[in-house]
Amino acid sequence: MNLSASDTGQTPETTRTPGTTGTTGGPGAAGAPAAPAPTDGSGSGDRTVLRLTGVSHTYAGGRRRTAVLKNIDYAFARGTFYTVLGPSGSGKTTLLSLASGLDAPTSGSISFDGRDLAELGLGRYRNRHAATIFQQYNLLTYMTALQNVTTAMEITGAKPVSGSRRGRALELLQQVGLDRDMARRNVLRLSGGQQQRVAIARALACDVDILFADEPTGNLDEDTAQGIVDIFRELAHKQGKCVVVVSHAQQVAAQSDRVLTLRKGRLTEQVNPR
Ligand SMILES: Nc1ncnc2c1ncn2[C@@H]1O[C@H](COP(=O)(O)OP(=O)(O)OP(=O)(O)O)[C@@H](O)[C@H]1O
Ligand SMILES: [Mg+2]
DSSP, X not given: OTTTOOOOOOOOSOEEOTTXXXXXXXXXXXXXXOOOOOSSSOTTSOOEEEEEEEEEEEEEETTEEEEEEEEEEEEEETTEEEEEEOOTTSSXXXXXXXXXTSSOOSEEEEEETTEEHHHHOHHHHHHHTEEEEOTTOOOOTTSBHHHHHHHXXXXXXXXXXXXXXXXXXXXXXXXXXOOHHHHTSBGGGSOHHHHXXXXXXXXXXXXXXXXXXXXXXXXXXXXXXXXXXXHHHHHHXXXXXXXXXXXXXXXXXXXXXXXXXXXXXXXXXXXXXX
């Protein structure tokens, strides 16, 4: 966890393969329309927060080697909400684990604000700059929902603008639809969808630059899922965060700014008209 730390049927406005332009992909790359203007005051300069350069990843197990990611170039920008699509086993979780600093690529490099993650330190990057909502939640099962959130805040040093960490944690839990009674329950006494919401609140509690989420709405009903998507959109468009979500849900992809698809180790991009 972050304490230390399908395809859509939508019609793309543009489709291209990052890396085929001769530059890195992402906002500002040739052939891509301008990304939505950020509202965080970061200005018109380079809004790239995370850059993948020639990233390949291969899992070695016994005699078999699985090449999951192949020479991916992509630049993720602040103030932008991304959805990553792709068939099961195409490498979405692998991509997220590299981009969130849980693992290092077999080859290529990843940089945050121009600094190589290897140089910055993966632990430091995860603690200060990137939060992840995992496919399997990764909650501390001996704690309550509230303790899961406050513990993450303590470990990452996140301080609320006003009030206590406890108050902020309760506020975030309420925002994702968990009342005070649920907040005080051991997480194993919550349903799967409620545990998922605890994981979302925990990630939101850590004031980071990039939020990664692996199938965050998979266990949620449509209304609750929409509430989570609204939070992601606000984080990107009002707070200038970079939000990267793996999801099979059309509901999520259709509301993000950019839709990335992983297939056969390659990443392609569509830009949603807004
Ligand atoms: N630790 C590992 N060791 C060996 N192979 C792995 C490991 N983790 C993942 N893989 C393999 O890498 C490929 C990509 O896995 P990954 O979990 O990234 O896919 P995914 O797109 O997230 O799939 P899903 O949609 O089912 O979650 C799969 O073939 C998987 O079996
Ligand atoms: Mg996965």
